[in-house]
Amino acid sequence: MDTFYNRLMDRLYLASIWIAGTAIFFMSLIIPWGVFTRYVLGTGSQWPEPIAILLMMSFTFIGAAASYRAGAHIAVTMFTDLLPRWLHRSGEVLVHALMAVVCLFVVWYGSSLCIETMGQSIAELPWLPVGVTYAAIPIGSALTLLFVIEHLVYGSQAKRPAVHLDEPEPVPAVEGAR
């Protein structure tokens, strides 16, 4: 199945991967830069640490949303695999409905955490509010929620071509793998 919603989620999935990928790219450059300024320039910057943490938060929460759509999260499927097909499907619906609960919790309480900490600033970088560092938490969970809804309505999307761009061999397009 390839509806407008699926295509939109493809875009969001790739955007999440790009954001997370860019974040880890800059993280890997910022920290060595900090070392360079300390030993070579002899100045020692304060900003690499909080910025790297900000990037790591984005990497974690936004990347984890994409990992959910790709079915990459660690789960124990040994017991559910033994169930008859219909029960297996109902169990899956239940699990993803519960996923939605977790995502809703994180979106709601994560947003309020961000709002509450917008007034506080980070010691090393006075212009950066703590709330900005936390922003990736509700954003990433909102993305996960969108992917959870897609999973509940259209089934697993882990075999979609967009999700498999990282595989060495192209995976043939699968019709809404329910």
Next chain:
Amino acid sequence: MDAFVLLGSFVLLMVLGMPIAYALGLSALIGALWIDLPLDAVMIQLAAGVNKFSLLAIPFFVLAGAIMAEGGMAHRLVAFAGVMVGFVRGGLSLVNILASTFFGAISGSSVADTASVGTVLIPEMEKQGYPRAFATAVTVSGSVQAILIPPSHNAVIYSLAAGGTVSIAALFMAGVLPGLLMGLTLAALCLVIAKKKNYPKGQVVPLRQALKICVEALWGMMTMVIILGGILSGVFTANESASIAVVWAFCVTMFVYRDYKWGDLPRLVHRTVKTVTIVMILIGFAASFGYLMTLMQIPLKVTTFFTSLSDNRYVILMLINVMLLLLGTLMDMAPLILILTPILLPVVKAMGVDPVHFGMIMMVNLGMGLITPPVGSVLFVGSAVAKLKIGVVARAMTPFFVALFVVLMMVTYVPWLSLWLPRLLGL
């Protein structure tokens, strides 16, 4: 009752097949509602769990290993190991074990080790007359070394789960001797099997060629020198050395080895996002779960339970070993480290076991879990690389399981193995 609600809901959600990270989060919520804890507190723990500078080393170590593994490091390490041990009887099986030892020194991932060393060596071993199942069994069991030999991102996760009280440098150095012991034990087993089954001898590599192979491999092995040298000398922190290792791995792969295409880089990053973020978010949710466990005094209750069973630390360590081995066969390594360390560390500390030593016991146990059915990610990857049924590989692995169990017993009951090197270096 509190503990029952928290742990029971987690186990139930996990059995239902919910991703473990989110199952931890949801059971933390259920636990918080049960003890009337404001949900904001759970949220703060989740945010604080990831908002930690010390966490940065994990994505860096995994990324550096991934760049090296995919960037042509595997066949250079195999060639390097070939120069050193390839010429004896059963040479290629020893090469396989030694290549994993070297691989462990650039990456802490057994899965990456099995995938990259296996792709090179399983077909090669089969061509030379080794049964494919045996070749796979050697690859899969040899890869457990990667978890022990520094740098190991699992050691970083353990340090984190222990509340940052155990130094990463000490854990890294503690892994050296158990890792080498594991390599030697597996190599000895391979020699015995090779002699019995009359597996082929390899050839001595001519000196000029051998030198070239060594120089090529040393470029990659420098990663370990940067990481350990940086941390031990105090020049870099663990994060800094890990990030410099990423830059180094990138430069060696793209400018020295040059067999990785620039166009393939986005795919590498895509894969890394998928493998690392699942561990990172697990750490976040495990932090809120761990907070609830502490509030409910679960570690204390577990300690009291264990000490009521026996006051002999050898008995308790054996019980813990059995438990870890069983859980390890069902669950992956990172979640088990994150969930069990806060529970078990107080128990073993009360028995006078050093936390660094216990870290090694945990690594060997859970590493064995990765290669044991019914759920063993490394075993699955190995079987997929070899295109063999999991049962076939698992059967071929029987003698290797015995060898690894012997190593586990030595690591458990000879603390010196884990503690001598860190103490020598004053860590």
